[in-house]
Amino acid sequence: MKKYIKQIATFALIAILASCDAADDNIEYSTAGGNVVPTTSSISRLDNNYNLPLNTFTKEGVTVSKVEIYKNAAKTTSDPIVLGDKVADATLTDGKATFNTSSLGSFDVFPVTSGGTTTLTGKTGSYALAIISSYSDGSTTRATWTLTVGKGIVWQIYNADGDPVTNATSGVTTAPYNGTEPVIITFAPVKKSTTVVNSIVGEWSKNGGAFSALPGTLPTTRQDLDIAAIPYSTYGGLAAGDKITYRFTITAGTQTDAISTTVTFN
Numbered sequence: 001m002k003k004y005i006k007q008i009a010t011f012a013l014i015a016i017l018a019s020c021d022a023a024d025d026n027i028e029y030s031t032a033g034g035n036v037v038p039t040t041s042s043i044s045r046l047d048n049n050y051n052l053p054l055n056t057f058t059k060e061g062v063t064v065s066k067v068e069i070y071k072n073a074a075k076t077t078s079d080p081i082v083l084g085d086k087v088a089d090a091t092l093t094d095g096k097a098t099f100n101t102s103s104l105g106s107f108d109v110f111p112v113t114s115g116g117t118t119t120l121t122g123k124t125g126s127y128a129l130a131i132i133s134s135y136s137d138g139s140t141t142r143a144t145w146t147l148t149v150g151k152g153i154v155w156q157i158y159n160a161d162g163d164p165v166t167n168a169t170s171g172v173t174t175a176p177y178n179g180t181e182p183v184i185i186t187f188a189p190v191k192k193s194t195t196v197v198n199s200i201v202g203e204w205s206k207n208g209g210a211f212s213a214l215p216g217t218l219p220t221t222r223q224d225l226d227i228a229a230i231p232y233s234t235y236g237g238l239a240a241g242d243k244i245t246y247r248f249t250i251t252a253g254t255q256t257d258a259i260s261t262t263v264t265f266n
Helices: 002-018 020-024
Strands: 034-038 042-044 051-058 064-072 083-089 091-093 096-100 110-114 117-122 125-135 140-150 153-158 164-167 184-189 199-206 223-226 243-252 255-265
Touching: 034 064, 034 125, 034 140, 051 064, 051 125, 064 091, 064 096, 083 096, 083 125, 110 125, 153 243, 153 255, 164 184, 184 243, 184 255
Parallel strands: 042 140
Antiparallel strands: 034 051, 051 096, 064 083, 064 125, 091 096, 110 117, 125 140, 153 164, 153 184, 184 223, 199 243, 243 255
């Protein structure tokens, strides 16, 4: 029994260190029958049909009876859990609880504030959630959980060690006109391993005009694209000073995301 209690306390400490939210709702592990710990605090907007696992831990002789996920409507740290709409009853199998992220609803309605006005048009954001777990010994635990929904496709650059790392931009703003050296832009999907990417489509626009498809088919994995190797005829010709905007749209099921970058050829 001491072994199981030690496991529960250890994972409680991990949860507290990983998120300040977890520290807001102290659980008395000497009386609780167990603990339920999310395996992640972030997904991408492509992961809208993902069976998200939570690890379950119990004292010897105790089982998890139910795990419920709610929206957390709390506004103050003094009252850290205020149950809002129920998201899902988790499925309990083989020591894990899972729920499908589609039960969170659309990933296209996160609040965005601009000019003092807030609209529900954001494509990334976070959910304040509460996990309510019940155990066969009659005890329950309550824990806060912030789940962040991030980009489904990102720019990458290479660091000093030659490793690709996520970057806010492509890192390329200019390219030599009629140059012969490669000019590489790198992009990559962001998703959980079970989320299937259907396609990544590349497009171009010259000097703010309409977008047209880039030649060829792009892989659905990380890509180093040499834009200097794209024939100028693709753009209907190119003159020094022209600006080409490259846009890449990723699709996974019904979910999409896109990034773009503008490069001046001079």
